[in-house]
Amino acid sequence: MMYAKRDGERVLAQKGEKAICPMCDGEVIAKCGDINVHHWAHKAADCDTWAEGESEWHLGWKEKFPEDCREVVMKRADTVHRADVRILDFVLEFQRSPITWEEIIERELFYENMAWVICAEKWNFDFRDKGSHINFRWKHPRKHWWSAQSPVYLDFCGSQDEGDKLFFIKKVYGEIPCGGWGYWVQKSEFINTFKREIQLELVS
Numbered sequence: 001m002m003y004a005k006r007d008g009e010r011v012l013a014q015k016g017e018k019a020i021c022p023m024c025d026g027e028v029i030a031k032c033g034d035i036n037v038h039h040w041a042h043k044a045a046d047c048d049t050w051a052e053g054e055s056e057w058h059l060g061w062k063e064k065f066p067e068d069c070r071e072v073v074m075k076r077a078d079t080v081h082r083a084d085v086r087i088l089d090f091v092l093e094f095q096r097s098p099i100t101w102e103e104i105i106e107r108e109l110f111y112e113n114m115a116w117v118i119c120a121e122k123w124n125f126d127f128r129d130k131g132s133h134i135n136f137r138w139k140h141p142r143k144h145w146w147s148a149q150s151p152v153y154l155d156f157c158g159s160q161d162e163g164d165k166l167f168f169i170k171k172v173y174g175e176i177p178c179g180g181w182g183y184w185v186q187k188s189e190f191i192n193t194f195k196r197e198i199q200l201e202l203v204s
Contacts (some may be wrong), residue, residue: 001082002062003071004028004040010067013038023047023073023080037167048082050107052097056092056185057119057157058084061094064191077109087194101144108150117166118145120154125167133170133181141178155186166190 003010004019011019013030019040021028024047028040062070065085072086085092091114093107095175108114124139145152153166167183172180 001028001040001042001046001051001071002059021047022071023063023082023162025055048080050081050103055096057096057155058094059101061117061155062094065092065194069198079110081107081110083111087197090115090194090197092117092194095119099144101147104144110150111150111193115151115153116148117153117155119157120167121157123154123156125154125156128180133183134167135181136167137177138172138178138180143178146172148173153190155187164188 001021001118002012003022005011005022005025006015006019010022014028015032017030019028019030020026021040021042026047027043029043030038031041032038037054037056037059043169060096062085063089069087071086072083074081074083074086076077083091084094091111092139093111093114094117096119118187122143126137126139128135128137152169156167157163164187166187168182168185169180170182172178
């Protein structure tokens with residue numbers, strides 16, 4: 001968790017500091033070692049069952065968006081979760097850890113209007129440029145992602161010589177060998193699209 005609450009303000013983790021969780025008001029402790037990303041950890045178990053370890057990849061993505069859009073607490077009925085990034089009524093979830101198809105569906109139903117950005121650094125894709133689109137073959141597919149109904153963007157983190165781009169999966173075919181098609185999207189344009197929405201909202 002990047003942000004905790006102290007005296008009603010959102011605060012970043014600093015060595016030796018304590019604060020409270022913005023969701024459950026439980027005590028959180030700053031974890032500021034030399035290896036892992038600095039973050040807040042619950043003294044007891046994390047109240048958000050969807051929480052996963054904060055990585056440099058997660059942090060890097062969150063920091064591309066305005067601070068008040070990061071780790072936004074959302075509540076529906078009696079359920080509360082922290083959205084990685086929320087821009088107006090749209091949520092971006094940055095996923096690096098393994099996830100089940102049940103969890104994918106659960107998050108999509110909760111957030112309703114969202115997109116996935118997935119760390120696909122170790123995924124094995126073979127791309128073929130067809131001019132108007134990009135075909136792909138997916139060796140050793142993560143079949144649980146076939147259940148996703150929200151847009152899915154893959155971040156190969158430079159492993160496909162496309163470090164400045166995301167791959168947007170338009171269609172995936174579950175037959176073996178698994179494949180599909182989509183488009184490369186510039187990361188900067190992907191990010192700026194949401195930032196423009198924020199600016200339009202501010203001036204409207």
